[in-house]
Amino acid sequence: MNKLETLKAALEGRNDEILNYQINIDNYERAIAKINAEHADKPAIVEFRDRLIDMLVSHKIEQLKAIIIRDVIADQVIELEAS
Numbered sequence: 001m002n003k004l005e006t007l008k009a010a011l012e013g014r015n016d017e018i019l020n021y022q023i024n025i026d027n028y029e030r031a032i033a034k035i036n037a038e039h040a041d042k043p044a045i046v047e048f049r050d051r052l053i054d055m056l057v058s059h060k061i062e063q064l065k066a067i068i069i070r071d072v073i074a075d076q077v078i079e080l081e082a083s
Contacts, residue, residue, distance in 0.1 A: 004080045007073055014070035021063035028056040 001009075035049040 004077065007077050007080065011070065011073045011077060014066055014073060017066045018063055018070060021059050021066065024059050025056060025063065028052045028059065032056070 032049055032052050035045055035052075039045040039049075
């Protein structure tokens with residue numbers, strides 16, 4: 001496998017990673033909204049919501065890191081394909 005093929009495989013992996021983060025982000029946002037609307041009177045569930053909020057923030061940060069690396073890889077693919 002040459003550098004271009006390796007970078008293309010890495011690019012695909014990063015896209016999958018970003019998608020997985022997005023699925024989790026969407027799920028956490030929906031769960032937080034559901035808890036706020038339907039379970040705000042249950043202390044244990046509110047505690048769970050608070051952990052979800054922390055996880056949401058963390059996943060957004062990790063997704064952005066993956067996007068940055070994905071973009072760097074994509075730039076290298078473009079450069080290698082152009083040469």
